[in-house]
Amino acid sequence: MSDYNFAYLDEQTKRMIRRAILKGLAIPGYQVPFASREMPMPYGWGTGGVQVSAATLTPEDTLKVIDQGADDTTNAVSIRKFFENTAGIVTTEETTKASVIQTRHRIPETDLNEDQILVYQVPIPEPLRFLEPRETETRKMHSLQEYGLMHVKLYEDISQHGAIATSYAYPVKVAGRYVMDPSPIPKFDNPKLTMAAIQLFGAGREQRIYALPPYTEVVSLDFDDYPFEASKAAHTCDLCGAEHSYLDEVILDDEGNRMFVCSDTDFCAKRQSAGHKGRLAGEVA
Amino acid sequence: MDETLMDQPLLQVRDLAKNYGARIGCASVSFDLFPGEVMGIVGESGSGKSTLLNCMAGHVSPDAGKVLFSTRADGLVDTVTMAEAERRMLARTDWAFVHQHARDGLRMNVSAGGNIGERLMAVGARHYGDIRDQATDWLSRVEIQGNRIDDRPSAFSGGMQQRLQIARNLVTQPRLVFMDEPTGGLDVSVQARLLDLLRGLVREFGLSAIIVTHDLAVVRLLADRLMVMKDGHVVESGLTDQVLDDPQHAYTQLLVSSVLQV
Ligand SMILES: Nc1ncnc2c1ncn2[C@@H]1O[C@H](COP(=O)(O)OP(=O)(O)O)[C@@H](O)[C@H]1O
Ligand SMILES: [Mg+2]
Numbered sequence: 001m002s003d004y005n006f007a008y009l010d011e012q013t014k015r016m017i018r019r020a021i022l023k024g025l026a027i028p029g030y031q032v033p034f035a036s037r038e039m040p041m042p043y044g045w046g047t048g049g050v051q052v053s054a055a056t057l058t059p060e061d062t063l064k065v066i067d068q069g070a071d072d073t074t075n076a077v078s079i080r081k082f083f084e085n086t087a088g089i090v091t092t093e094e095t096t097k098a099s100v101i102q103t104r105h106r107i108p109e110t111d112l113n114e115d116q117i118l119v120y121q122v123p124i125p126e127p128l129r130f131l132e133p134r135e136t137e138t139r140k141m142h143s144l145q146e147y148g149l150m151h152v153k154l155y156e157d158i159s160q161h162g163a164i165a166t167s168y169a170y171p172v173k174v175a176g177r178y179v180m181d182p183s184p185i186p187k188f189d190n191p192k193l194t195m196a197a198i199q200l201f202g203a204g205r206e207q208r209i210y211a212l213p214p215y216t217e218v219v220s221l222d223f224d225d226y227p228f229e230a231s232k233a234a235h236t237c238d239l240c241g242a243e244h245s246y247l248d249e250v251i252l253d254d255e256g257n258r259m260f261v262c263s264d265t266d267f268c269a270k271r272q273s274a275g276h277k278g279r280l281a282g283e284v285a
Numbered sequence: 286m287d288e289t290l291m292d293q294p295l296l297q298v299r300d301l302a303k304n305y306g307a308r309i310g311c312a313s314v315s316f317d318l319f320p321g322e323v324m325g326i327v328g329e330s331g332s333g334k335s336t337l338l339n340c341m342a343g344h345v346s347p348d349a350g351k352v353l354f355s356t357r358a359d360g361l362v363d364t365v366t367m368a369e370a371e372r373r374m375l376a377r378t379d380w381a382f383v384h385q386h387a388r389d390g391l392r393m394n395v396s397a398g399g400n401i402g403e404r405l406m407a408v409g410a411r412h413y414g415d416i417r418d419q420a421t422d423w424l425s426r427v428e429i430q431g432n433r434i435d436d437r438p439s440a441f442s443g444g445m446q447q448r449l450q451i452a453r454n455l456v457t458q459p460r461l462v463f464m465d466e467p468t469g470g471l472d473v474s475v476q477a478r479l480l481d482l483l484r485g486l487v488r489e490f491g492l493s494a495i496i497v498t499h500d501l502a503v504v505r506l507l508a509d510r511l512m513v514m515k516d517g518h519v520v521e522s523g524l525t526d527q528v529l530d531d532p533q534h535a536y537t538q539l540l541v542s543s544v545l546q547v
Contacts, residue, residue, distance in 0.1 A: 149406075149407075152392075159399065160396075160435065225413050
């Protein structure tokens, strides 16, 4: 502990990041520039999320870290260790026990409450980047609410695939104003973006922070004749039998056998210990 | 449009001027454009045609002068001093701009249908089927086969790209079209086809347009009136046939005679 300031970053840096977070909360969906710091991990590992968490955590907090819904991936484990070492805080794998949850690619299945903060790791914060690479132009488009281009992207999707094929990082309009990239969560999670918890988004390499205050209206973009669908694999979880959770497909052997399991490991484990059973419960370790 | 509006100028340009440092871009240009009228701006390379056009279209901010446009909502408004948000709105609704190089006016990584649909979506179209129908309709108007709707412009010939750019601009039925050398850079036979097409569209829709070109054949075919530019100044203006058949200014006489030698 004595080697580091609490949660690694110095107090001045944390103040700077907190100012960006507060501005982000004041203007939901607006990308606030911030001076991203070098962190002792590569960019792909969520340095933006880590800096936001570092500026958010207090010694009383309980932290949970998930990657694709799982607490036990290398990325999640190393970030959790990082904060155990630099902040000496308690960590947990249980969604309901966490006060701060840092995530990559998922929103927990269990509804979050008003005492929780969800921090997202964001690779590319600019939803307009795909069709308009010029930063000066995208900034102008945001400030003037010129969002026709987002629908051009969805149009292209339908014309090429017969349906809106975008299944991750599905663009949303926030509080009737800013179009926002919700980070690469599956579009299944989009309806959950309107929630009780505070949501903070940190992009380290791109040096942007944005935020959603509790209960902010978040609308997924679509066409009248191709409405948004929060789709998932048409299966139930083979371990816990859940019907409405987001599933990962797992290949079991060379013969094409596969199973579907909840991507949210804590949610699935809780259901199993409560006695819920899926098709392969007990058969697979 | 309201009948009484037909007698009012659609565009009034007053003393428009732009310098690049000590070099003159264009100097104190004034004229009126009436609804349904096509104005040609001719002159040799470097005479200030593009500068003038870009000042009018809001791409370049002039050093002096007014560009008064008869808006649907508020009547005559100086587009030079209007808020940028409004000017950009105008640029994707009542105005259109056809660039000399199609790649400057098209999204090369978006399909032909998406290129045409962009302006519709920019003003709120949210029905995929309707957008696609309109794109198909406009492809046929500019003589591009409907089955090319999902191809990217990079797969098109230069002439097709230019026709696509025109379709993309006209789909929202703009009231004023700016064109900068729309036939420049194309083969002569391709130019002829594009000119025919443009003439047909001008007649069918009663387009109001300002066309910049160094090619007198283009204005002969398309323009009701002409302005001749030299060193940033308008040296002569009038009805197209009058100016071309009976040029008064020595420079215009030179321009016309050099064309006749071709
Ligand atoms: N961006 C610029 N910077 C400096 N000089 C320019 C610029 N654009 C045009 N000019 C100069 O202004 C004059 C008019 O140019 P332009 O409007 O492009 O003429 P035209 O379109 O008739 O060929 C020329 O002398 C040209 O070199
Ligand atoms: Mg020019």
